[in-house]
Amino acid sequence: MLRKSYPYYLAGKPVAANADLEVLDKYTGECATRVAFADAATVRRAIAAAHDARPAMAAFPPDARRDVLERCVAAFRERSEELAQALCIEAGKPIRDARGEVARLVDTFRIAAGEATRIGGEVLNLEIAPRARGYRGMTRRVPIGACAFITPFNFPLNLVAHKVAPAIAAGCPFVLKPAPRTPVGALIIGEVLAQAGLPEGAFSILPCSNEDAGLLVEDERIALLSFTGSPLGWELKARAGRKKVTLELGGNAACVVDADPGAPLAHVIERLVFGAYYQSGQSCISVQRIYAHAAVYDALRDGLAAAVAALRMGDPRDERVFIGPMIDEAAAQRVEAWIADALARGARRLAGGPRQRQMLPAALLEDVPHDCDLYRQEAFGPVACLERFEDFDEALARVNDSDFGLQAGVFTGSLAHAFRAWDRLEVGGVIVGDVPSFRVDNMPYGGVKRSGLGREGVRYAIEDMTEPRLLVLAGAG
CATH class of the missing domain: 3.40.309.10 (Aldehyde Dehydrogenase; Chain A, domain 2)
Incomplete structure (x- = not known):
């Protein structure tokens, strides 16, 4: 059974601001629980918190990110049946399939834990002309900054995991808007993250209106927008300005x-x-x-x-x-x-x-x-x-x-x-x-044509959530 109500998470802390969002049992049509629903001012505070948390997340060592992700894996395993039952109720997913999705949630965080300490770079040979003799180059990947994630109703756990787990591994603070029809799984993930040892303000999970979610799309403090859902994603991309955008928009396979x-x-x-x-x-x-x-x-x-x-x-x-x-x-x-x-x-x-x-x-x-x-x-x-x-x-x-x-x-x-x-x-x-x-x-997962752009799959998402930073040493030869 679901609890009577669930808070949202603002800057890493639970906030029972209200119980305005009704979540239905998709089989019976009855109210299963109520969830705190964020307003525009709250979304703005979450963006500011994620932006301010960039230095702390970037400085958070890779082994510490791994440890956070491994603590999440242990918590999800311990709460696996609770997560499956919540998924069965809020999404109407048959219970056997719900347990399968919980297993994939665990897998995704487990994979991310392994990748957190494998984010490297390369040594470059710059000596391609006489003027570059004695120069050495190398790159490393650094976090892109604050990320905004918008997820759909159909995989309320695993599609959230495919954005949240790589962000933690990469060292990116984030704001997540889960689908309002299926927000409970994301909020349980938030409950686990709040106890996992992340830097202050590293994440917010906010059920909110599509209109207020537009702040995540347009605010220039957000460095990357990752959207999974309908062809609406192309409209969001057009509004996103200079930020990087990844889209997974479905198909007719x-x-x-x-x-x-x-x-x-x-x-x-x-x-x-x-x-x-x-x-x-x-x-x-x-x-x-x-x-x-x-x-x-x-x-x-x-x-x-x-x-x-x-x-x-x-x-x-x-x-x-x-x-x-x-x-x-x-x-x-x-x-x-x-x-x-x-x-x-x-x-x-x-x-x-x-x-x-x-x-x-x-x-x-x-x-x-x-x-x-x-x-x-x-x-x-x-x-x-x-x-x-x-x-x-x-x-x-x-x-x-x-x-x-x-x-x-x-x-x-x-x-x-x-x-x-x-x-x-x-x-x-x-x-x-x-x-x-x-x-x-x-594995890399994503599409072409109207199906979207970019790829998920933990390592591939980390590539989008990081960028190369070059170091050149003169006279090193």
């Missing part, structure tokens, strides 16, 4: 199943079901478009339709449930409308059923017209589109026929096809032998 998938079809079906319907499809790399070669199409279609129809929907607290509620009824209505539009325009339903408030049964559609929203936009719900292809290069072209490019999956037993996909697919990552939904927390 595709998966290709070749004539020789390189694995038993039953395994391919199992992974496609996971990739498309895990967390009710509310993932940026959820499988949305499936292209299957004609040689395996009929068997794949029949097996996939049966597997999707068998998915259990219901209370996310039930260990047997795979499909929980969407984040709210409006989101479920939108996906339902997109499905209805595709069906009206000639698509065929292979699995699915009527919506029940914010509960939308897993749906599988065949031959969705390519100009439908369900095909071209990010569905962000429990639905996938299936169609056949005859030629592998044709399938790759269909994958690329998208405004998005986050990750793509390719099931193939051909090494040549695997490398051709890697060469030609316009995405941030190609996953061969699995679905695009696969992610390990130390």
Whole structure:
């Protein structure tokens, strides 16, 4: 059970300023808890505190940053079930998936602890011309400064971790705005950070309005803005001025199943079901478009339709449930409308059923017209589109026929096809032998085109949160 209320964190300290933000149990629709909601003046104080904490965080030794992160790892492990239950309630995430996300929270902080003492530099050979003889150069990476983080509702723990843990490892103070529909996990992380030994003022975690979050975007004291969420991110980038901006803005991920998938079809079906319907499809790399070669199409279609129809929907607290509620009824209505539009325009339903408030049964559609929203936009719900292809290069072209490019999956037993996909697919990552939904927390993760810019994955985020500083020694030869 959640506590009655939660404070926000301002300059590293809990502040029970109010209980203005109601957080709903996403399955029952009832109030689960209340959270302190920050106003514009509080956001300004948090920015000032982060800016003032820059010298202390930069001087905070790498081994001390590592120790803070390791203390967080120990605390998260001790509170793992509390975190999972909170996630199950505030996000509607099935409890088994919630426990998996807690494990990834631990992993991300653990990886960051290791990286904190590996932030190095390089020695440069400057003797490239007579005038530079005897000169020596070297670089080291230094913290970029105060950071602003804005995170979405769908991974309230791990997407926060992928911003907060690298910032601590890099020595950057920060202000975090968690999604107002799912703020509890971030505030529990704040509770742990407040006891972990960071310098004074190093962090603030503030649920607040989007309007007030605009201060984080526009204030010149913020050196880096990292935003995960909707295409709104491009508008924020335009407002951000001179600061560095990294964006992860989703996609409509595709998966290709070749004539020789390189694995038993039953395994391919199992992974496609996971990739498309895990967390009710509310993932940026959820499988949305499936292209299957004609040689395996009929068997794949029949097996996939049966597997999707068998998915259990219901209370996310039930260990047997795979499909929980969407984040709210409006989101479920939108996906339902997109499905209805595709069906009206000639698509065929292979699995699915009527919506029940914010509960939308897993749906599988065949031959969705390519100009439908369900095909071209990010569905962000429990639905996938299936169609056949005859030629592998044709399938790759269909994958690329998208405004998005986050990750793509390719099931193939051909090494040549695997490398051709890697060469030609316009995405941030190609996953061969699995679905695009696969992610390990130390790998570079991010997209191209409308899917964003920059990469997360702890070491790659640290690169964005630091910058090289050059030292030149004259006459050192």
